[in-house]
Amino acid sequence: MIGVGNVETKATGIGNVELTSIVNGKTHIVVLEDVLYIPNTNNSLISLRRLDEKGYRWEGYKGVLDIKTANGQVIATGNRVGNRLYEMAVETRHIPAKPMHTNIACHDKQHSWEVWH
Numbered sequence: 001m002i003g004v005g006n007v008e009t010k011a012t013g014i015g016n017v018e019l020t021s022i023v024n025g026k027t028h029i030v031v032l033e034d035v036l037y038i039p040n041t042n043n044s045l046i047s048l049r050r051l052d053e054k055g056y057r058w059e060g061y062k063g064v065l066d067i068k069t070a071n072g073q074v075i076a077t078g079n080r081v082g083n084r085l086y087e088m089a090v091e092t093r094h095i096p097a098k099p100m101h102t103n104i105a106c107h108d109k110q111h112s113w114e115v116w117h
Contacts, residue, residue, distance in 0.1 A: 013037035018093035021076040028075040029093060030067070046088065060086075 015037060019030045032046065033054070048058055056075075057068040063080040065088070078088035 009038050009040055011036040011038050019076070019090040020093045021088070021090045023074050023077060030075060030090070 013036075014034055017032045017035045019032065021028050021030065032050075051058065051067065055070045057070065057072070059066045059068065060080075065078045065080070065086040066074045067076040067088075068074050076088055076090050078086040078090075081087045
């Protein structure tokens with residue numbers, strides 16, 4: 001079971017997600033790997049630790065968080081909306097499904113929060 005905000009839920013799969021963001025008029029695609037699929041959640045969380053492990057950098061200042069490539073190019077930005085959360089200006093990139101293919105691999109075992117964070 002995974003819990004956020006005192007609500008328990010279950011991850012039913014794991015896979016990759018592509019996000020798009022626009023920074024200074026340029027569109028960027030960010031691929032998040034090994035993302036837990038939780039069908040009954042309203043929001044998504046991105047782990048800064050996992051981004052760090054993939055070579056991304058981040059910088060936060062005065063309520064703004066920038067996600068950067070290893071060479072410092074800003075590829076996504078967001079604004080602080082709570083004590084420890086930022087709302088990122090990104091959208092899920094929708095790719096037309098191909099027959100016999102999927103981006104989510106379901107597993108019978110439960111995933112712990114540590115799988116993703």
